[in-house]
Amino acid sequence: DxxxxxxxxxxxxxxxxxxxxxxxxxxxxxxxxWYRQDPGLGLRLIYYSFDVKDINKGEISDGYSVSRQAxxxxxxxxxxxxxxxxxxxxxxxxxxxxxxxxxxxxxTRLLVx
Amino acid sequence: xxxxxQSPLSLVVHEGDTxxxxxxxxxxxxxxxxxxxxxxKAPTFLFMLTSSGIEKKSGRLSSILDKKELxxxxxxxxxxxxxxxxxxxxxxxxxxxxxxxxxFGKGTLLTVNP
Numbered sequence: 001d002x003x004x005x006x007x008x009x010x011x012x013x014x015x016x017x018x019x020x021x022x023x024x025x026x027x028x029x030x031x032x033x034w035y036r037q038d039p040g041l042g043l044r045l046i047y048y049s050f051d052v053k054d055i056n057k058g059e060i061s062d063g064y065s066v067s068r069q070a071x072x073x074x075x076x077x078x079x080x081x082x083x084x085x086x087x088x089x090x091x092x093x094x095x096x097x098x099x100x101x102x103x104x105x106x107x108t109r110l111l112v113x
Numbered sequence: 114x115x116x117x118x119q120s121p122l123s124l125v126v127h128e129g130d131t132x133x134x135x136x137x138x139x140x141x142x143x144x145x146x147x148x149x150x151x152x153x154k155a156p157t158f159l160f161m162l163t164s165s166g167i168e169k170k171s172g173r174l175s176s177i178l179d180k181k182e183l184x185x186x187x188x189x190x191x192x193x194x195x196x197x198x199x200x201x202x203x204x205x206x207x208x209x210x211x212x213x214x215x216x217f218g219k220g221t222l223l224t225v226n227p
Contacts, residue, residue: 033215035217041219042201042217042219042220043201043203043217044217045215090155090156101147101158101161102147102158102215103158104155104156104157105155106155107155
């Protein structure tokens with residue numbers, strides 16, 4: 001079984017809709033991250049969490065919110081989706097004791113019409 | 114502002130060639146540099162580098178870090194079509210209000226033709 005899972009894997013939605021992307025991990029890591037990837041721009045950090053009570057904004061947090069429901073779960077919400085949020089979204093985890101080696105989920109491909 | 118620049122942005126070679134991918138960086142309080150390989154799915158970890166001049170190897174891949182000149186290279190010898198992927202460089206820094214930052218480059222798209 002995969003250590004980091006994301007649901008859904010693909011999603012099409014309309015402008016203005018609220019959607020949630022979910023991430024679960026079985027690695028027992030404290031740290032979890034949400035990134036988006038756009039062609040030509042690489043990976044950009046949206047939010048990160050170092051433990052259940054610690055949530056931090058990343059480089060491009062506007063228009064997004066997150067919830068760390070448990071050590072193993074970190075969800076990303078788009079309150080009112082807009083077309084420029086069309087992207088590939090990745091969740092990642094890392095263990096505090098192992099530097100910053102991050103382990104990525106399979107990604108969620110989101111299309112906002 | 115932290116910055117990670119990879120070059121070239123894309124590269125096309127033939128099987129058997131040797132390639133060198135470059136990553137230069139400017140980051141506050143450098144901690145580590147990481148290389149990832151991304152095919153048609155999520156990035157997978159290749160190397161983490163923290164010390165200058167110490168080469169890390171994994172099969173045909175190797176990488177080295179120069180903390181004085183602020184760059185790293187990723188070498189792939191005897192390339193195979195399965196090496197075709199985007200190679201991402203990321204640098205961890207510390208400092209500022211967030212106390213953490215991992216900055217990714219835009220990646221190098223490597224295409225290995227038979």
